[in-house]
Amino acid sequence: MHRPRLRPLGLAAVRLALSFATIATAHAAGPIGVVAAENFYGDVAHQIGGEAVSVTSILENPNQDPHLFEASASVARAVAGAKIVVYSGIDYDPWMEKLLAASPAAGRQTIVAAALIGRKSGDNPHIWYDPATMHRVAERLSQALSADDPAHKAEFAANLARFEASLAPIEAMISRLRTRLAGTPVTATEPVFGEMFARLGMVVRDMPFQMAVMNDTEPSAKDVAAFENDLRQHRVRLMIYNAQASDPVAEKMQKIAHEYGIPVVGASETEPSGKDYQRWMADELDAVDRALPASSH
16 A cells, blocks of 8 residues: 655744744743742742742731741642742741741752842841842842743733832832931830831831840840830831731830820731732832821921
């Protein structure tokens, strides 16, 4: 029986077949798995990666005290399977380093926010309250995603440009408030808002008290008395408290502040539900603006 000869595929057909194969492989691979220790980094990963990423944020409950977090088996599995992992570093999320060490993976990219801005252990770990930190994280995420998915490099770059542009109004708010509020004495129950205080040029008092509370140790009687006197004698114009952590002595300071007419503003350690990073920072700055209106400064 005569069998027809099979004609070899033309170059264009070969390229077309390879193109379909590449698309099928990429589709089968699915989105890039990103695990963020904190939800504000996860939010930025979403903004940069779009539909090309699948993001899991570990600390995302606004009612959860981050200091009391303990990693579960499901968290360990998520980290083990991630292509990109983002976390703060400088002792804020030490559990992440342990999980990464327990599940080494070739090709996994790790982004440590503190390392990007040259911070070290002992520095204030709440580095996301400076938008410049998130700018650096976004840049690094764009690079990492482009390395894993070169086909979407242009998309990641466009998303990064959009993210950078969205930070401009926040930087403008910081500049405007700094002009008015630089030098204003303020205090806090913990240094959660410390990076933003620095950007605003405000003078922060009662740091020994703040560091003790942050490190889950009892503030000394001397430090408690100094904090109380700052409030009662109006040596400070504003008090920030950690809206996610409960501490008896910190709660006492809030009560005294209210009693003596010192404005009190809450600052959370995770991104609130229903907000992106930009809206969160804008709302925090707006709260400070309202607490210290121009007419009273």
